Amino acid sequence: MTTVARSPNMTVHEARQRLGHERSSRLTQLRAIEDGAAVADKELMTAQTAAIRRVLTEIGAAEDRVADGSYGTCLDCDGRIPVERLEILPYVRYCVSCQQRAT
Numbered sequence: 001m002t003t004v005a006r007s008p009n010m011t012v013h014e015a016r017q018r019l020g021h022e023r024s025s026r027l028t029q030l031r032a033i034e035d036g037a038a039v040a041d042k043e044l045m046t047a048q049t050a051a052i053r054r055v056l057t058e059i060g061a062a063e064d065r066v067a068d069g070s071y072g073t074c075l076d077c078d079g080r081i082p083v084e085r086l087e088i089l090p091y092v093r094y095c096v097s098c099q100q101r102a103t
Helices: 012-035 041-070 083-088 098-101
Strands: 007-011
Touching: 007 012, 007 083, 012 041, 012 083
Parallel strands: none
Antiparallel strands: none
16 A cells, blocks of 8 residues: 555545545536526636636646655645645645645
8 A cells, every 4th residue: 555655644546536536526616607607697607717727726736746756745844744634625735834824
């Protein structure tokens, strides 16, 4: 069983499954927004679509980190991102401390 770099409680397979589920959920949301485009507020639809596309980009970047072995490592402090955080946001780039400093 191969574990994700610096995240000993999550396997590469589990990380890929979580990312795949996130991607599927976001694509479903995107389709729902686009299907309702005729009746929706265009400004709201544009904002929602942009937000979903940003998350899809983050998911792609997380998949790249899984492939190169850096998944689960904070891109700022190089520390381990807790598995619990990755379970909630599998595409997250930063630990909580670094994320809070950035915002």
